[in-house]
Amino acid sequence: MAHYAHPSDRAPQTFGPRQQALLSLLCEADVELSGQELHERLRQGSQRHGLATVYRNLRLLQRSGLVRCRKLPNGESVYAPLERDEHHLTCVSCGRSEPLPICPVGTGGLGLTKVLLQGFKPLFHTFELHGLCSSCQQSEPLAHG
Ligand SMILES: [Zn+2]
Ligand SMILES: [Zn+2]
Structure with a gap:
């Protein structure tokens, strides 16, 4: 019987609609956005994104070199597309x-x-x-x- 490993902990090579939605929000905005702000904006769309999912997808996009992140003096992290x-x-x-x-x-x-x-x-x-x-x-x- 063949056993297939399920590398669910590994980053996928292609992005799903949730990651795409995050990336296009960041590209459309001319300011950096926090995870909370991204979560708010996504709530106005058709897809449902939990806050934890937003942060997980932001990490994924960062790991893929598409999104940058910096910490504000209040400790909040804000995100922007890498080309900016x-x-x-x-x-x-x-x-x-x-x-x-x-x-x-x-x-x-x-x-x-x-x-x-x-x-x-x-x-x-x-x-x-x-x-x-x-x-x-x-x-x-x-x-x-
Ligand atoms: Zn001042
Ligand atoms: Zn620079």
Whole structure:
């Protein structure tokens, strides 16, 4: 009797409608979306997605190198399609996050060589500067001396 292994824990090569729906929502939005926001938007559609399913599919899309993720100062993760190579200046006081007009890392990914990567396969990078925005600097002048 033939025994077929069922590799259900492995990522499928093709995406189902749930992953596609997530990816197109992220591509249509011009801002990063949290799992909660994606869940809200999906609820308006015809398909039913539980919040846990949304997070599981987001991990799957990340693992496939299609979606990037970064953490906001409040600990919430936000997602964007990988081709949107965006970086931010984040204020630690008011929490505002302004996009940086360029990617300081560059397409070469810091020029890391195969030797330095030691078999690691880079999918995406994050780069973020934390500090005080100009309005917070004015309202909270730093003490001198
Ligand atoms: Zn601020
Ligand atoms: Zn970048």
